Amino acid sequence: MSTTFAPPASARPTLSAAQIRNRAAFRNLTLWTLQGWVAMFFVAAGYAKLTESISNLTALMSWPALVSESLVRGVGIVEIVLALGMVAPLVSWKLGRWPLLVSAVGLIAVETAMLAVHAIGLDLGLALTNALLLAITIPVLLGRRVSR
Numbered sequence: 001m002s003t004t005f006a007p008p009a010s011a012r013p014t015l016s017a018a019q020i021r022n023r024a025a026f027r028n029l030t031l032w033t034l035q036g037w038v039a040m041f042f043v044a045a046g047y048a049k050l051t052e053s054i055s056n057l058t059a060l061m062s063w064p065a066l067v068s069e070s071l072v073r074g075v076g077i078v079e080i081v082l083a084l085g086m087v088a089p090l091v092s093w094k095l096g097r098w099p100l101l102v103s104a105v106g107l108i109a110v111e112t113a114m115l116a117v118h119a120i121g122l123d124l125g126l127a128l129t130n131a132l133l134l135a136i137t138i139p140v141l142l143g144r145r146v147s148r
Helices: 016-051 054-060 069-086 096-120 124-145
Strands: none
Touching: 016 069, 016 096, 016 124, 054 069, 069 096, 096 124
């Protein structure tokens, strides 16, 4: 004897075509908004890593003092490139979804690594920032990976 808790299919409300389109439009708008926020954040963060002195960056976060300047500048370049990939479909729909998906995976990797670096360095504000960025980027990846 199996017990299911889901209502029978006949009891579930059916959505009209207009409701389905509205939900899809709202979902698309939400994902583009999240993508824009992530892209703006990483363009700004990458630009700061490329243009600010190491002493200024060290005053803001502890890890630049522990690594070479080339690594800090390289992280800045990677952040900008991945941020641009998040909004690449806006420039050309011919590119398709792959730059966005690759960029989302890359940013999730960067955010996870930096969450660990900031947590180990006890930069709790920056660790929370990276946790928030993960909470924004993961839904973008999951929402855009599905073909609709």
